[in-house]
Amino acid sequence: MGTQPLFSLLLGLVLWVTGVGTSGSAKAETPETAPATVTNLLNQVDAAANRQDVDAVMGFYSSNFTNSDGLDYKTLKQVLQAFWNQYSRLNYRTQLQSWQQNGEILTTTTVTEITGTKTLNNREFKLVSTITSQQEIQDGKIVQQEILTEKNKLTLGNQPPTVVFQVPQEVKMGQEYAVDAIVQEPLNEEILIGTAITQPVSPKAYTNEELLQLEFLPSGGIFKVGQAPNVLGDNWVSAVLMRQGGVTLVTQRLRVIK
Known part of the structure; x- marks a missing residue:
């Protein structure tokens, strides 16, 4: 048994909407007070991920995107596509934990749950993943991301x-x-x-x-x-x-x- 499913299943986890933290004096706000632009962005990214539409998902990321694992726009797209090639059925559900506005930078913290199945040699594997992240959003694009916690089964x-x-x-x-x-x-x-x-x-x-x-x-x-x-x-x-x-x-x- 190779460990690729082990590490590449985290993979896609690394992607979306999980918000993002920036330093600053602004106070984090509760999800209930989030502007429609925040909730709409999270819903749209989830919807695109559930369709496994990699181009639509990457449309929400800046071409200068970076994250705490060393991925950039190009490598994130490659990892995401490889992950989706393994799993025929996936479901993404993202919940906003907090948000704040620091000038032009919108900061959100979210929890993304991913469930899915894949078939290999007529055997069905079941995946359950939970990822907490922070990321910075500017001009409607995700520009930076940090993975805070991650659990996969x-x-x-x-x-x-x-x-x-x-x-x-x-x-x-x-x-x-x-x-x-x-x-x-x-x-x-x-x-x-x-x-x-x-x-x-x-x-x-x-x-x-x-x-x-x-x-x-x-x-x-x-x-x-x-x-x-x-x-x-x-x-x-x-x-x-x-x-x-x-x-x-x-x-x-x-x-x-x-």
């Missing part, structure tokens, strides 16, 4: 393991942290195999394929201690667990701070 089979994935949202450089992926159902006599990996977030990582080295697990999950790199930035921490009834793959974003 991909399942296969009639009875995939129910996994509780526990990873901190942020750690300091060089700090140790716990990675726990706990299967909720009793295993009885079933065999459980799986593994956990960490990968820095980068444009290249969105399309990387690596071989997951699965191992037999003597307990009902994965319990590991990781160590944050001495480099600031975001990382994807992922775990895959397989039992007779199916497979569950979970990914969460971990931020390394000073």
Whole structure:
């Protein structure tokens, strides 16, 4: 099993309407007070994404767009198209959390939920993703974006393991942290195999394929201690667990701070 679904499923997540934060003294406003231009933009981006119309979606982005993962206008379009080539059915739903106006810059913070399915070798995979982002909007175009939090789950089979994935949202450089992926159902006599990996977030990582080295697990999950790199930035921490009834793959974003 390659890890591409693992990291490229986050992929599209990286895209839309999630608003965006800028520094400034303006106070963040509640969704109820948002101008129609904000809600209309979010609705239009969701609608275009649900149609999988990549040109329509990219029409809401500035040609000078940048984001915290190192993507620009061109690479975002490539990642988005590759993601949609994998999933025939997707549903995007974005909720506005807050907004503020600083001069010509409109700042919004949103939560985008993505659900979808894809079929591979007559097997159906189910995807559930939740991404919280911030972005700057100027002249009706998204010019900058930062991914704040991200959780993804991909399942296969009639009875995939129910996994509780526990990873901190942020750690300091060089700090140790716990990675726990706990299967909720009793295993009885079933065999459980799986593994956990960490990968820095980068444009290249969105399309990387690596071989997951699965191992037999003597307990009902994965319990590991990781160590944050001495480099600031975001990382994807992922775990895959397989039992007779199916497979569950979970990914969460971990931020390394000073």
